[in-house]
Amino acid sequence: MEQLLVRTKAGGEQIEASPLEHATVDIEPGVSLHYVVAGSGPRTVVLLHGFPQTWWAWRHTMPQLVAAGFRVVAPDYRGAGHSSKPLSGYDKRTMASDIHRLLHEHLQLAEPVALVGHDFGLMVAYAYTQSYRDDVTHLVAVDAPLPGTAIFDQLRANPRNWQFSFHNVRDLPEFLVSGKEREYLQWFFNFRMSNPAAITDADFQAYLTAYTMPGAMRAAFELYRAFDQDTKDNRGFIAANGKLAIPVLTAVGETSPTAPLVRGMIEEVASATTVLAVAGAGHWIAEENPHAFAAGLIEFLGQDQ
Template sequence: MGKPDSPSLQHATADIEPGVSIHYVVAGSGPRTVVLLHGFPQTWRAWRHIIPRLANAGFRVIAPDYRGAGNSSKPLSGYDKRTMATDIYRLLYEHLKLSCPVAMVGHDIGLMVAYAFAQTYHEDVTHLVAVDAPLPGTAIFDQLSGNSRNWQFSFHKVRDLPELLESGREREYLQWFFNFRISNPAAITEADFRDYLTAYTAPGAMRAAFELYRSFDQDSKDNRDLLANKGKLRIPVLVAVGATSPTASPVRGMMEEVSTDPRVLPLPGAGHWIAEENPEGFAAGLIDFMGPHR
């Protein structure tokens, strides 16, 4: 499969609440909608290779910059994932006036938001795709967060110190962060990295990113309450994992804690940054998973 034709991308911003706006990208005009939620330290551009493939396959694709990232607002609070899920709900159903449920795809932090959305607004979600990410409130998350390999979970939660130490060193910090979990370094070019660096050197961007981690304790409580009150997700769930990612096996076990029958999509040649390292295989897996037979 060659490089897909690039559909036109429409950029817009939605006012979600006073002082908070969400930037988003839309492509395609199919009857089914897929929402793509990026992670840290990325923006909607993490999906740049996936969007045209999904749009050309007949989906309408919506890729927001979640609260605190990219061209979206960076307020002082609201980084618990239920609040961020509400942002996305308001974007979809109050601003864009969608009338049908959507498929949610979340990578890294984006999965945490997508899961909160699926549990809170379960009638508005047809499918959930978990892309190499931990989920607060699960036993697997507790194991991962206690592993020294995942030191950033603890470091980012410290108040003020991360901002102090990385200020003026964003390039070095973010470059290390990408390299630490990548299998194919050519997948994120210097130009790609510069786009992410520009986004995260904007005023307030790194503070907002650290607030995502500082909300994990609240996220854990919220997710446990959701699971206790609503039970496991019964919608189709896909777990996409890079073949070289050390979290591949735990992520599958994690989704078994919160959903009834997760399906696994292993992707060769990829580490953590699946949508960029193996976009062809990942997009094909998504299209198969969300196809008409589903």
């Protein structure tokens, strides 16, 4: 059984290594999800990564959650890591259904979970929370955009966010990026990073290996190509259900230029929101300042219990 590395807190206290259990399950014909489980606490926290990452983005967060008494599930969502890369199903409502089936049909969870989503993972987590409102206790949005909000429409139309349009083009991004995945992915990490030491060469290699697998970059671009459907679905959720009433935490890096916009997007869809500003972090919060992020996350998850 794999062990996560021991992490040292700022005050010198050590967090014990957390045994990890890896597994892959069939969600539907032709689609399987790889996931990692750690801990055995009575409450479950589900961690959903973004692009261009995998479950490995939570390597520092998982042992701290386990030490605080939580069970943690970190999947590779559809199209990423060691999960299947089908041709379709990248709208976030379908991806949320994947996670729901993983948790309830395969892991046999009976109690509601707390959802933590970074980047695209937040889009999936939000669709999950709106689709299965009785199955979620807390939602954590980690520096992430959200289709269906007015602010997202502004972001998508801004030429500075060129990747929204470029990745939406059919076939061309795959052709141009092929063979240049290292340079392309490195740009994405560097562009919004405050702490360059946060993602080591070995960490980056793990991500690069994942995204040079057959179909991986195509699957990543399909996440963007589903934005129109995501927008339609999320606006439908609000029209039918209204804003989320559960506690919602918005974690933003203090150096992230989009932090105010992220806060505004979450306020459009949730009533009870709290902001966690993480010092020394840009977009990759759980990796750039893992201890401050985990401390704020654990404090938030202890609320209303």
